[in-house]
Structures are given as structure tokens and as C-alpha cells.
Amino acid sequence: MGVMNLDQPQLLSKIAMGDGHGEASSYFDGWKAYDKDPFHPSKNPHGVIQMGLAENQLTADMVQNWIMSNPEASICTLEGVHNFKQMANFQDYHGLPEFRNAVAKFMSRTRGNRVTFDPERIVMSGGATGAHEATAFCLADRGEALLVPTPYYPGFDRDLRWRTGVKLVPVICESSNNFKLTKQALEEAYEKAKEDNIRFKGLLITNPSNPLGTVMDRNTLRTVITFINEKRIHLISDEIYAATVFSHPSFISIAEIIEHDTDIECDRNLVHIVYSLSKDMGFPGFRVGIIYSYNDTVVDCTRKMSSFGLVSTQTQYLIAKMLSDDDFVEKFLPESAKRLAQRYRVFTGGLIKVGIKCLQSNGGLFVWMDLRGLLKNATFESEIELWRVIIHEVKINVSPGVSFHCSEPGWFRVCYANMDDRDVQIALQRIRSFVTQNNKEAMGSDKNSKPYWHSNLRLSLKPRRFDDIMMSPHSPIPQSPLVKATT
Template structure:
């Protein structure tokens, strides 16, 4: 609590400095949701980012769900359509028109183009009305605006776990709304079950918290899996029975790369009129599917007229630049380009996913089977020294500071099973993916060579005897190395940053007199 200097204190002692001016409870609140390994890992990366030549021992960013695989397609379109930009010579004639005040609800041409794009992403199985689209500065703003519309402070949303760590900030901080986890299990690949929903709902009631809605991500973040029509109908039946809202985050819907295909909640509502569409709301964005997070384009699509009206009023605080809208209206109206882009982007995502997953398998690491989004849900439970949150955070710090990869631990996603991690794979080049896999594979090889771990790299608390130790070099100085078949040392160079860089060194290059007792 802020206690500024009082007037009486200042009169008694004019030289007494005034203590800090009081701030709002929101400004000083600890409920912003950014005290999390998810955000801490980003800070570590920012302080020591990997670069193949300038900083080869730096941290590789695998905590960022960003799609950089299809930028060439976007760039080619822009070069072929210079009139789409008011900053280009060919498009400058519309500069004044776009630079002046625009409709706060969004340019009609842009909303129409986004509606058609969403239809294309959904396989043209449902139609979207442009007048139900509310534009916001990214999906983060869309989520917050919608939360303000649906719930009051102290009320809650049910959210199946694991869920995107940013929801703790985006939905809770300024709205005062609570998030009630719906605990899902790896026993059924983390699918949402009605008993789990009922348990979470009852938990809220036992705490005298009113539940106002259920929030799902489809495709899932962080699982990378999709929900089929049967599962979606069960959720619609659940929210109808509880008289609550259903919010469907579909921001990865155009990033599904293998079977089963994506099914939008809009498709269910279009084919089955028995459900009350007024309680259903969709969040979309162009950050993931189109790879444009810097453009900050989010979408609220609601079937509820009152929500659309309220959201439009609130969107005045998070507008999308008219210049951005003008460009996107032109690009997304080119349906030939849109269809080619979505098809090619899907192929590239599938290829990258297969590359990354196969590399993990070579290292003895498995993932949850997934068919969409920009990441893998990686199972590292066998590497935990203790199967609790402390053990998971210890392993996360090893991955971050020793292997040099920023990934998201499952506990930051509120996963009830420790040892799962989200690895993003679409925000880097093939070369950086290979570097990441090299680091992982070397780490796993070193674990297997260390008798404290079994052949799968699992910790077994077994000390090395003298004979076993003689098979491994454990340098306590600059190097920690293991011997490979050809007599060379594949070493991990530990720099001051605590990160690793792979090097090759022949035995002759290491001073033999310094190898006594395995110390260099």
C-alpha cells in the first residue's frame, strides 16, 4: 500500500522528501500473469539470442508460436500488387483517403475480406457475416474485449488444461475474471471430457464463483490437436445445460496440416439449428495462419447482437491501423492467392513438423500426436529427477541454460502432469531446427553415457563406479565431453552464458597431461 508524505509531515520538516505518489491497484497488482517461466524464458532469450555466426552459443527461441515458413509467398504477392500499399508509388493516390479518420468498426472491405478468408479456412462449410466481425489489435485484445462483454469481476471461465500461458494475463489481469482449470489427462491424449467439465464447474460453485463460460482453443494451444464435430457438440450441450457461453479460439484453424481436418464451431451451428448460437463466440487472428503477428489483427465473431454492439464500442481502444486494413482487404480478396497460400503453407508446416518430430525420436523423445498449429507437445517425463513442479522447473532450466533452448514447461500451461513441454518449430530456418536437434541429441547422448541415468536418459540415482567412470570424460573446466566411436571427442563447450555449442576435437587436440583423473 502506497503511503505518500502527509502535509503535516512536510510542514514539520520542509526538507523531508515526498514519498512516492500513489498508483492504482491495477498498476501495482501482481495478477498480471507474467510471473511465469513462459515469460522468464523470453527474457533469457532476449539477453542471449542465438545467431549462427554472431552468437552460435546463444539461446534458440522455441517459445514463440510464430509462422515464418511462408513469408516468401506474401512477399511475392506484395511485389506483384504494389497498389495494395499506400506507401508505394502505385498506391499513393489513396494515401489521403486512408490517412484520415476511418470507421472505428473497421473498413467494410477489410471485414468482408476477413469473413471470406475465415470461410475458406473452414472449408467453405459455414458462412461468416462481415457485420458480425469486430476488429481488434490482435487476438490478445479480442480475448480481453470479449471477456469484458461476458463476465464481471469475480466471475469465471472454465478453461481445459493445458492452456496457453498468456490467458492468465489476457483474460484475468484487467477484467478481474477468474480462470477455473478443467484438468485433462494424457491417458486420453488430453481430450476434454464431460466428467472433467462437471468437476471444474462444481469446484467453482463450491467456492461461490459464478461460471459465465467455457473457453477452448481449437486447434489446441499447446497440444496442436483438433476437436471433431462430436466433441464440439458435446461442449455445446454442456454449455446449454449450464446456461453459459462458449468461446472458441480458432486462431490456428488455417494451420492444420494433416488429418483430421479442422472443424469450426461455425460449421456445427450452420448444420444443426437446435443449439442456441447466441451463446457462441469465435476468436480469430491473422497472426498465426497468415504469419503476420506484427500487423496486430484480431477478430471477435459473435452470434449475439448485444455482444457485437458492446465489443464494437470497446474496440475503440484497440483499433487496427487503416493502412493495415487496406492492405489486407486487397490481399485477402484475391481468392486465387488465398487458396494457393493455405495449401502451400499447410504442406510446409507438415514437412517442418515431420522434420522436428523425427529428430526428437532419434534422440529417444516422443511427442503427443498432433495435426495442426506451430508446435509440438513434447513428453520429457522420463527425464525428471522428481515428478513434481520442482523437478519440472529444474529440467526446464537445464533445457534453457545448458542446452540453450527456450521452451515452455507444462506447468506454465497449468498442465496437471509434470514433464510435458511445448516446443515451437515454425519460427526458424531449417538450419536452426537442425542446430536445435543437434543440441537435444547431444544432451540425450550425454545423459545415456552418464550412469546416473538409464539408457532412455531417465534419472536412476545410480553412482558411477571406477570402471564405468573411466569410459567417460567429465571435464570440470571449460569442456564436458564424451568419447565417440571414431576416437574423437564430441564436446559441449560451456561458455560464460551457460549455453552449449557443439564442437569437434580429436583426442590429440586435448592436452594429455591435463586429462589425468578426467580433469581439464
């Protein structure tokens, strides 16, 4: 065996050798814990239940029924195979015209038909992940920065930073005002970064919010537009949860503000929207991401970049047929909202019964759960310790707030739309067992002491009959209010 030459140049790139992907996060660690021990009602009833994945499976039956009723929409059926050659050979990175037309029309519908979208500005990408990266490449150079209100989706650290070299600077939002974005928070983050000699190129917002499940009101959106125009920086509005809003207040797109609120100054060249069908339609595996920019240069550049992550023509063809079916879309959107509202009521109602409250929300596929009262200390170390108990002993994968860059320990994102009714009830049963046991043990100790749970807590996860634990879907359960910050 030869001796290694220590002076030998590095054989791999810095990206390959580094950890810029952001995978070293409790957010992804929870997924790994689930992958190692996935729950199955019969094969592995004591496994980890996946509640860290924001998937929408509540309307899968509607999509499946449409596909079965429209076999010609697929080029892999007897009814549609005559289009196989044409679709298999299509390579234009502009995308199928009928696909862009259908997506533009669907985007308008998910925004209440209050705005229209130009199909010529629809740019394809491999999911919202690719859409965000391509947009970041166009707006900022390596070392430049985007402002991002907290808490924010952990994947942004990968999507916008890893390969582009762009920095993300947090805008601190707090529970005292329901984590609402304010002008003061924007100005403070901007001025602090200027003191640190960071050059800003844009602001990234998510509306509806991931992980909060809340929507931005008109005044907040007007504040955002005024801010980016004053600072002459770009705005990226992530609207991938637009059609998951299930109750009032309704979702307002940034497109609606710039089209209708003519009393405020707005340079449209600074505004860019990221969208996808992963959440609204439950199609994450189809990798349908959309960039919609009001800037001609950005449209041109991101369209060229889309060559690195095109949506397959077969998928475009199917999606175009589905979204062009007016009857289907008109039935799908309200039914999806109805099912999400029902699941939200059932899940938050189950949490309320054991004294766990959440930030009041009306969108997304998750809740922002408040477990500050279960922390031994008001620290992120205590939050992670509690999270490990929930993962390894309660056997539920939830995502701790620290992975979302939350400024306050004790908040957790819990996804509720990626499973059936039975699994939701099993998850609630486990949470009830955990809280009940914790309360009993705490009562046996000093009443003024902190929560009594410990790292080797063991719970009885003996399965119960579904009928025994199922709550009536028709029972009125109030929405959970925000718990006021403790002192």
C-alpha cells in the same frame, strides 16, 4: 531530504502496483533468457535458440512475393499513394467494408467453405489479445469466472484476467486420454467451483489447441455445445490456428456445429469466436484480431470497445487486397499446410531418434514434448529444474508444462515454425548432445537410478556444417505417438 510520510495514500493504482499481468511465469522467463543471449549462426552461435515463440515464418516468402507483385496494395508506394489521404483520414471503428468482407470470406475458406460468416459481425481488435479481453468484458463482471480446459495458453491469464478481474478456473484434462476434453471433466470442474461459490459465465476452448496442437472432434464440440446450453453459460472458441492444420483429422469450427448439427439445442447468443491473422498468415506484428459473435449486443459492445485497439487503416487496406486475391489464397493455404507438415515430420523425427516422443498432433506451430522420462522426480519442481538446464546449458528456450497449467509434470511446448531449416537442425543437434551425454552418464551410475543430468551440466555446442547435420526432407519419418503415462 524530507522524511517519508508512511500514512501517505498510495499514488498508483492497484493494477500498476500489482503483478496481475502474469509476467512472473517461466513462460515469459524463457523469452527473457533468449532476449539476453539470442542465438545467431555467426554473431552468437552459442546463444539461446528461441523455440518458445509460436510464430509462423514458413510462408513469409509467399507473402513478400505477393506484396512485391502488388505494390498498389500499399498506400506507401508510387502505385498506391493516391489513396493515402483517404486511408489516413478514415476513422470508422466498424472498419473498412472491403476488409470485413475479405476477412469473412477468408474465415470461411480456412474452414473448408463449410460455413459462412457475416461481414457485419466482424469486429476488429488489436490482435487476439485485445479480442479476448473485449469479449471477457462483455460476458463477465469482476469476480465471475470462465472455465478453461488444461493445458492452456499462459497469455490467457493476462488477456482475460488482468484488467477485467475475471477468474479462470481449470478443467483438468489428462495424458491418459491424450488430454481430450470430456463431459465428466467439465461437470467436475463446474460442480467444484459451485461448491466454492464461484459464479460461472462461460467456457473458453482453443481449437486447434495451444499448446497441444490437436483439434477437437465433432463429438467433443457437440458435448461443449450441449454443456453450455444446459448451464446457460457462454462459449468462447479461440480458433486462431484454424489454417495451421496440416493433416487429418481436419479442423471443425464451432460455427459448423451450430449451423449444421440441428439435432442438438443451441442458443446462438451464447457463442463467440475469436480469430486473428497472426498464426494462419504469419502476421503477429500487424495486430489483426477478430471477434465474431452471434450475439447482437456483444457485437455492438465489442465494436465500441474496439476504439481502444483498432487495426490501422493502412493494414486493413493491405489485408483486404491480399485476402481478396482468390488465386493467392488458393495457393497459400495448401502450401502453408504442406510446409508445416514437412517441418513437423523433420522435427519430431529428429526427437524420435534420441528417444523423445510427443503427443501426436496435426496443427498449430508447436509440439507437446514428453520429457517425463528425464525428470528426477515426478514433480513440478523437477520439471522446472530440467527446464533451467535446457535454457541455460542446452541453450534452447522451450516452455514448461506448468506454465500452461498442465496437471502432470514433464511436458514441454516446443515451437518449430519460427526459424529456418538450419536453425531447426542446430536445435536438434543440441538436444541430441544433451540426451546422449545424459544417457552416457546414467549408464555409469546405478541402472535403476533417475536421470543423471545436473544443474551445472556443460555441453559441447561447437557448430557443425549444416550439410553434416541436415536430414533429408524426403525421408519418411513416422508421426510420434503419445507416450503412455508411466506408473
